Amino acid sequence: IPLAVKTRDKAREKGDLVQGRFLDTYSNLTLKTLSMLGWTRRFCPQAHFMAKVDDDVLFNPSALLHFLNKSRNPYEQGDLYLGRVHLHVAPDRDPDSKHYLPSGAYPPSVFPDYCSGTAYVLSRSALLKISLAASASPLSTPLPPEDVFVGLCARAAGVMPSHCPLFSGGPSVPYGRCCYQAMVSIHHIPPRDMLHYWADVHSPPPCSWLNVRASLGICKVRAMLGTALGLEQGL
Ligand SMILES: *[C@@H]1O[C@H](CO)[C@@H](O)[C@H](O)[C@H]1NC(C)=O
Numbered sequence: 001i002p003l004a005v006k007t008r009d010k011a012r013e014k015g016d017l018v019q020g021r022f023l024d025t026y027s028n029l030t031l032k033t034l035s036m037l038g039w040t041r042r043f044c045p046q047a048h049f050m051a052k053v054d055d056d057v058l059f060n061p062s063a064l065l066h067f068l069n070k071s072r073n074p075y076e077q078g079d080l081y082l083g084r085v086h087l088h089v090a091p092d093r094d095p096d097s098k099h100y101l102p103s104g105a106y107p108p109s110v111f112p113d114y115c116s117g118t119a120y121v122l123s124r125s126a127l128l129k130i131s132l133a134a135s136a137s138p139l140s141t142p143l144p145p146e147d148v149f150v151g152l153c154a155r156a157a158g159v160m161p162s163h164c165p166l167f168s169g170g171p172s173v174p175y176g177r178c179c180y181q182a183m184v185s186i187h188h189i190p191p192r193d194m195l196h197y198w199a200d201v202h203s204p205p206p207c208s209w210l211n212v213r214a215s216l217g218i219c220k221v222r223a224m225l226g227t228a229l230g231l232e233q234g235l
């Protein structure tokens, strides 16, 4: 109850909270995504893209716009389901796991390829198709993880995931101004660092193309080394 009161007060104060009718628990995350898709479909007809971003992810809209501008014809209206694509992931059959999915709820031994739920981007047309597929598909108990669920709906709707290396993966990416300026999303950033990094990344001078290339290389290698040495937790 204290949390509900807090949420209500926050909603009154800022007027920018959208609330769904379900308990906000980890296993209900998929319902949160369903509400998000439905809400965006209904109330954001003018938006060309939507991004779903977890709250421990530093998201960089200017890097995303830059990437989209470079890789797409701006007049193109086609499907885009963009992020870090997970390939051939098997459902977790361990009953003690947070992601447990019994074969009764999902019989196949592998999921369709899907974008990591830490951050992904949908174009309007992909959003419409995925959201319609989602409303048409029966919900299993327990629900698959939200990113897997979006992947399942995308496959049902004939929308292919696209991989973009500028969305960070498992290993933490050590801070580098030019690297973070180029990355679209970086996972595992505590709130305090987020404010600090955001300010630093968006302050002058801009990084040159060469700086960005070098910095991206260095921070990726350091992220991989960190993992190899067991300094960082995967996932
Ligand atoms: C999901 O939300 C519904 C509706 O509030 C609630 O009844 C249910 O217990 C929640 N499920 C879980 C697993 O938290």
Ligand SMILES: *[C@@H]1O[C@H](CO)[C@@H](O)[C@H](O)[C@H]1NC(C)=O
Residues within 6 Å of the ligand: 065, 066, 069, 070
């Ligand atoms: C998009 O690309 C064009 C041509 O490469 C460039 O002139 C324009 O400034 C770019 N816009 C953005 C928002 O990056």
